[in-house]
Amino acid sequence: MIEDGEDDRFLIQRAFNRIGASLRVRTVNDGEEAVQYMMGEGEYADRGEYPYPHFVITDLKMHGRMGWLSWNS
Numbered sequence: 470m471i472e473d474g475e476d477d478r479f480l481i482q483r484a485f486n487r488i489g490a491s492l493r494v495r496t497v498n499d500g501e502e503a504v505q506y507m508m509g510e511g512e513y514a515d516r517g518e519y520p521y522p523h524f525v526i527t528d529l530k531m532h533g534r535m536g537w538l539s540w541n542s
Contacts, residue, residue, distance in 0.1 A: 470496045471503040471527040481526065495522065499531050 472478045478496055485494060497503045503525075506513045513519040 470494055471498075471500065471525065471531075472496065473498050473528060473531045477528065492523075495519065503527070 470478065470481060472481065482494055485492065495506070497506050505511050506519060507521075509516055509519070509521075
């Protein structure tokens with residue numbers, strides 16, 4: 470999940486919990502951090518610890534690199 474708002478992160482995680490989803494949700498705070506995660510750079514270099522996601526939920530309007538630009542910039 471790429472989300473810069475703490476309240477939104479909480480609500481999305483709560484929704485997954487309420488439907489009984491047994492998945493591990495990894496959260497990054499902005500587009501720059503998301504690109505590092507997806508590229509396996511920096512602290513996210515260990516794919517055993519930070520596996521490539523099966524799907525991504527992103528906030529489209531964030532400070533800095535926005536969600537819809539993150540993959541094309």
